[in-house]
Structure formats: structure tokens, C-alpha cells
Amino acid sequence: MYALSLLLLGDSQTVYWNIGCGTDLKPTCILYPKTVEEVSHIVKLLNQNNETFAVKSGGHSPNKRFASIDGGPLIALQEMTQLNYDNATQTIAVGPGNRWQHVVQATGKYGRSVVSGRLGHVGVPGLLLGGGLSFLSAERGWASTHVVEYQLVLPNGTITTASRTHNPDLHRALQSGGGQFGIVTRFTLNTFEQGPVWGGVRFYNGDKTPQLLAAVRDFTEYYPDPRAGLILTAETTLYGYADLWVMFYFWNGASPPAHVFENFTKLPPMIDTVKTQSYTDLVYANNAFVLNGSYYSIATETLPLPDAKNGVEVMTAVHNHWKNTSAQVSDKIFGSVASVAYQPMPKLISQQTKKYGGNVMDMGEDGHRIILEYDYSYINGFAENERIGDKANRELYSGVRSIIQKFMNDGKLPNISTPLFMNDAYHAQDFWGRFKERDFMKSVKAKIDPGDFFGKRTHGWKL
Ligand SMILES: Cc1cc2nc3c(=O)[nH]c(=O)nc-3n(C[C@H](O)[C@H](O)[C@H](O)COP(=O)(O)OP(=O)(O)OC[C@H]3O[C@@H](n4cnc5c(N)ncnc54)[C@H](O)[C@@H]3O)c2cc1C
Known part of the structure; x- marks a missing residue:
């Protein structure tokens, strides 16, 4: 009756960002x-x-057994590549087999875009089911705020939809529900008029660390323009001898006013790819940083933004903790790369999210934050390397949490909530324990999945 494709291990196994999910x-x-x-x-x-x-879409989650499985069936959604733009509603219906590059290419033909991932190769479903941070978030909020409708298969196999008017609680829960509520088979997304954008990357030498840490703090506090977005990453490799910064720039327009990125642009870059281009081209170009063929381990922490008075002390302590912890990995795993990303999370993102209808994962307008994303990568998948990378990651996130707590106790950081960002979290982090709307999520789960089918039968953070 069903022409279901069933392969004994196929190409899906080779398409994981963390190749360990496929090889191990x-x-x-x-x-x-x-x-x-x-x-x-x-x-x-x-x-x-x-x-x-396990359910797999783009395969970008590096957490083993989330979108990968040992000794059980893998449901790979890569064949579900529907992409239908509806001119009347200016929405696009997106199948779960798509990556962001496919969506922005499809909408780009109509002079429009979606609140998308920042690197094109990332899968649509995982990003949206974890809220989704976009270069357009300061203008339009979390990416999942713009899911008009989800089509999904519930734990009992029923096919249904959820929107702000039909199954609104389920719609809200799916905005950051991971794979705990059902298998999403279609996302209908708002689109927006899109002209050329200004963006690309600039590399800076490691000796610019104090200026860059100060610049990202200031940028997060004063957020000079909602059309601006950035990711500031530091990378270290080769026993710490290669030490550099890579900054992803974005401005939604042909060329930003000089003041927007002033604190960064006054520093001389070593390499510069920033230019005016189409949104689609930018999202594709950023794929140069999706380095496939490596083993990865990631983690996250949420840093309340220090004020200008305490900025240097706090930012330096947080950054040095990363450097010192990463030295263990550099020393022990030849060719490993450690990186940290500083991702501004100003109140503005919360305000814009509300403007577009709200989001269950809203971090709140009580303060600015920076989302830290840590990752370790290495090309040799010995079990010992995995052990070293995982140990360092645990030390990183638990250590930085202690540093944050201490600064809060000393009155040097605002005492605001620090929820974790699902899309950057390590499997052992207490994602739901720090989620503001956990009780709401549990109440929705109790209604649609009383037997906890997805909690018991798949991995991922369990509610
Ligand atoms: C290079 C890189 C760049 C990134 N950039 C961004 C960024 O700009 N913004 C951001 O927010 N995040 C970003 N991320 C994080 C990314 O959003 C998450 O890793 C996300 O889970 C990837 O989505 P995927 O579809 O590829 O996930 P997968 O690895 O396929 O799945 C991730 C999780 O979602 C579940 N899942 C997958 N499909 C479905 C479905 N259809 N229904 C129900 N559950 C499902 C899986 O079971 C798994 O638990 C990035 C990650 C990488 C590696």
C-alpha cells in the first residue's frame, strides 16, 4: 500500500555535521x-x-543519538523536499528535507526571504524546533516566531496541523519543543521583501582580543541598528599557536551607516570577504564555515551582559576560561580546533519577537544577554579523543556557569534568568530545567503524548 523507501544503511549515514553520528x-x-x-x-x-x-532532517545536531541511532530505525526526512511559495499569503510551505539554502533560494526568486539560519547547509526542522537564531532576529525575532503553521504526525500516528488559531498551544510548544511533540512534516513560513544585503566575514589576529571583547559587549548593549547581526567567533588550534577571530557581519541593506559596526571595522582584518550581495548568496557563502568531515562536540551557556564598568573583568574571565580549558584539548588531540561564538541577545530580539506574535522560548526583556556557543572538533575519531573533547566541554560549560554565578553574587552581573539555547546545547545540559515555560510545555505534552512516546522512544532532551 505504501511505496515506502527502505534502505539497509544508505547515504543518510554519511551526511552528519559530526561524522561520529554516522561512523560510530x-x-x-x-x-x-x-x-x-x-x-x-x-x-x-x-x-x-x-x-x-531517531528522526533526522539536516543532520546538524552533533549530539549523538539525537538525529542518529545505534541499533534501531532511523527516519530520514531528506526526501520530503516540498517548497511551495504562495503569492496570495506570501508564505512558503517547506518540507523537512530542506536546508536553509534551498528555502532562501526559492524565496529569493520572488524578491523575498525568510527569517532563516545563518549558514545555508543547516537543516530547517532542527533549527526551527529549537527557536532559531537568524541574522534577521533583531529585526524580526526568533525564527520559529514566523512559522504560520506546522503539519505534524502526533505520537499516535494522527496527522494534524497547528497554527495560532488551530491547536494554538501545540503551535506555541513547537516553537522550541525539539522532537518531543511529534514529527513535523511541513513548516509554513512568513516571507518578507528582501533586497541586497551587506555581509561576509573578517578574520582578525588573536592580539585583538581585548578590543573585540569590548566591541561585542558594547554592540549588545547599544544595539545600534535592528538591521544588524553578527557572530563573533574565536578559534584556537595547533597547541594554541594559531589564534584568531572570525567575525560574521550582516546588515539588511546595501551598505550600513559607518557607526553601526564602528568598534569592529576600525580594527584591521587579515582577510575580508564582506561585500554587498543577495541574501541567498550570503547564506550560501557562509557554508564555507560548515566544515564537514570532522568529529564535533558542542555546548552553550547564557551570559547576562555585564555593564560597561564591569565589562572588561567579566568578559576577560569568561574568555580566559575558554582559552585555558581549550588548551587541554589542543595539547592532547593533534589538529583539534576549539572555538567559541559570542552571539548578542539584546532585549530587542525579545521585543521584536513579541511584535510578531511571541515565542515560547522568549528570554525576556529584563536584560541583555550573550549566547555563548563552544565547540571542539578533531579529525581523528578515536574514542580517547571523544572522551577528551567531551570532558573539556563539560568543564567549559560548568566552569563558565560558576564564573557567571560568582559575578552575580558579587553584584558584577545582573541577576537575570539564563535559559539555555537548545540549538547550541550539549546533550547532558539541563535544557528543560532552565526553560521558563517548562510547566506549559509539560501540560501540552500531557495532552498530546500522555504515554511519553517521544520521550521514551527517542533521545533528545526529555520534558
Ligand atoms: C554549522 C552550523 C551552523 C548553525 N547555525 C545556526 C544558526 O544560524 N541559528 C540557529 O538557531 N542554529 C544554528 N545551528 C544549530 C542548528 O540549528 C541545530 O543543530 C539544528 O538541530 C540543526 O537542524 P537539522 O535539521 O540539521 O537537525 P538534525 O540534526 O537532523 O535534528 C536535530 C534534532 O531535531 C529533531 N528533528 C529533526 N527533524 C525533525 C522533524 N521533522 N520533526 C521533529 N523532530 C525533528 C531530531 O530528532 C534531533 O533531535 C547551527 C549548527 C551548525 C552545525
């Missing part, structure tokens, strides 16, 4: 559904057995 774990089979009915059929079959399974 072996599913018993990989299912490639093409329609929502096929996904529903699979879920109904899974209800008749006890197998642990």
Missing part, C-alpha cells in the same frame, strides 16, 4: 518517507513495538 552508530535500517501519510504509517508501526528510533 549504525541504525538497523533507514526509512526514507516521501509523504506525511508514510510518516504516519511509520509512527503507527513503531507504536506496535518497543524499538528506540
Whole structure:
């Protein structure tokens, strides 16, 4: 009855950002559904057995067993590549097999864009189910705020939809629900008029650390223009001898006024790719930083923004903790790369999110924050290397949390909530424990998944 594709291990295994998800774990089979009915059929079959399974879209989650599985079926959604732009509603219906590069290319043909991922190769579903941070977030809020409708398969196999008017609680829960509520088979997204943008990357030498840390703090506090976005990353490798910064610039227009990025642009870059280009080209160009073929381990922490008086002390302590912890990895794993990303999370993102209808993962307007993302990568997947990378990651996030707590106790950091950002979190981090709307999420879960099908049968953060 169902022309379901079923392969015994196929190409889906080779397409993981963390190649360890594919090389170290072996599913018993990989299912490639093409329609929502096929996904529903699979879920109904899974209800008749006890197998642990995984759902995979873009494969960018580096956490093993989230979108990968050892000894159970893998549901790979890569064949569901629907992309239908509706001119009347100016929305686009996106199948879960798409990556952001496909979506911005499709909308770009109409002179429009979506609040998308910043690097094109990242999968649409995982990013949206974790809220989604975009270069356009200061203008339009969290990416998932712009999901008009989800089509999904519920734990019992029922096909349904959720929007702000139909199943509104489920719609809200899906804005940052991960894979805990169902398998999403279509996202209908708002689109916006889109002209040329200014952006690209600039590399800076490691000796610019004090100026760059000060600049990212100031930028987050004064946020000079909602059309601006940035990611500031530091990278260290080769036993700490290669030490540099890579800054991703974005401004939604042909050329930003000089004051917007002034604190950064006054520093001389070593390499500069920043230019005026189409939004689609920028999102594609950033793929140069999706370095495939490595093993990865990531983690996150949320830093309340220090004021100007305490900025140098706090930012330096946080950065040095990363450098010192990363030295262990550099010393022990040849060719490993450690990186940290400073991602501004000004109140403005919260305000814009509200303007567009709100989001369950809203971090709040009580203060500015910086989302820290840490990652370690290495090309040799020895178990010992994985152990070293994971140990360092745990020390990184728990250590920085202690540093933040101490500065809060000393009155040097505002005592505001520090929820974790799902899309950058390590599997052992207490994502739900720090989620403001956890009780709401649990209440929705109790209604649609009383037996906790997805909690018990898949990995991922369990509510
Ligand atoms: C290079 C890189 C750049 C990134 N840039 C950004 C960025 O700009 N902004 C941002 O917010 N995040 C970013 N991320 C983080 C990224 O959003 C997450 O890793 C996200 O999970 C990736 O989505 P995916 O579809 O590729 O995920 P997958 O690895 O396929 O899945 C991730 C999780 O979602 C579940 N899942 C997947 N599809 C479905 C579905 N259809 N229904 C239900 N559950 C599902 C999986 O089971 C798994 O638990 C980036 C990550 C990388 C590696």
C-alpha cells in the first residue's frame, strides 16, 4: 500500500555535521518517507513495538543519538523536499528535507526571504524546533516566531496541523519543543521583501582580543541598528599557536551607516570577504564555515551582559576560561580546533519577537544577554579523543556557569534568568530545567503524548 523507501544503511549515514553520528552508530535500517501519510504509517508501526528510533532532517545536531541511532530505525526526512511559495499569503510551505539554502533560494526568486539560519547547509526542522537564531532576529525575532503553521504526525500516528488559531498551544510548544511533540512534516513560513544585503566575514589576529571583547559587549548593549547581526567567533588550534577571530557581519541593506559596526571595522582584518550581495548568496557563502568531515562536540551557556564598568573583568574571565580549558584539548588531540561564538541577545530580539506574535522560548526583556556557543572538533575519531573533547566541554560549560554565578553574587552581573539555547546545547545540559515555560510545555505534552512516546522512544532532551 505504501511505496515506502527502505534502505539497509544508505547515504543518510554519511551526511552528519559530526561524522561520529554516522561512523560510530549504525541504525538497523533507514526509512526514507516521501509523504506525511508514510510518516504516519511509520509512527503507527513503531507504536506496535518497543524499538528506540531517531528522526533526522539536516543532520546538524552533533549530539549523538539525537538525529542518529545505534541499533534501531532511523527516519530520514531528506526526501520530503516540498517548497511551495504562495503569492496570495506570501508564505512558503517547506518540507523537512530542506536546508536553509534551498528555502532562501526559492524565496529569493520572488524578491523575498525568510527569517532563516545563518549558514545555508543547516537543516530547517532542527533549527526551527529549537527557536532559531537568524541574522534577521533583531529585526524580526526568533525564527520559529514566523512559522504560520506546522503539519505534524502526533505520537499516535494522527496527522494534524497547528497554527495560532488551530491547536494554538501545540503551535506555541513547537516553537522550541525539539522532537518531543511529534514529527513535523511541513513548516509554513512568513516571507518578507528582501533586497541586497551587506555581509561576509573578517578574520582578525588573536592580539585583538581585548578590543573585540569590548566591541561585542558594547554592540549588545547599544544595539545600534535592528538591521544588524553578527557572530563573533574565536578559534584556537595547533597547541594554541594559531589564534584568531572570525567575525560574521550582516546588515539588511546595501551598505550600513559607518557607526553601526564602528568598534569592529576600525580594527584591521587579515582577510575580508564582506561585500554587498543577495541574501541567498550570503547564506550560501557562509557554508564555507560548515566544515564537514570532522568529529564535533558542542555546548552553550547564557551570559547576562555585564555593564560597561564591569565589562572588561567579566568578559576577560569568561574568555580566559575558554582559552585555558581549550588548551587541554589542543595539547592532547593533534589538529583539534576549539572555538567559541559570542552571539548578542539584546532585549530587542525579545521585543521584536513579541511584535510578531511571541515565542515560547522568549528570554525576556529584563536584560541583555550573550549566547555563548563552544565547540571542539578533531579529525581523528578515536574514542580517547571523544572522551577528551567531551570532558573539556563539560568543564567549559560548568566552569563558565560558576564564573557567571560568582559575578552575580558579587553584584558584577545582573541577576537575570539564563535559559539555555537548545540549538547550541550539549546533550547532558539541563535544557528543560532552565526553560521558563517548562510547566506549559509539560501540560501540552500531557495532552498530546500522555504515554511519553517521544520521550521514551527517542533521545533528545526529555520534558
Ligand atoms: C554549522 C552550523 C551552523 C548553525 N547555525 C545556526 C544558526 O544560524 N541559528 C540557529 O538557531 N542554529 C544554528 N545551528 C544549530 C542548528 O540549528 C541545530 O543543530 C539544528 O538541530 C540543526 O537542524 P537539522 O535539521 O540539521 O537537525 P538534525 O540534526 O537532523 O535534528 C536535530 C534534532 O531535531 C529533531 N528533528 C529533526 N527533524 C525533525 C522533524 N521533522 N520533526 C521533529 N523532530 C525533528 C531530531 O530528532 C534531533 O533531535 C547551527 C549548527 C551548525 C552545525
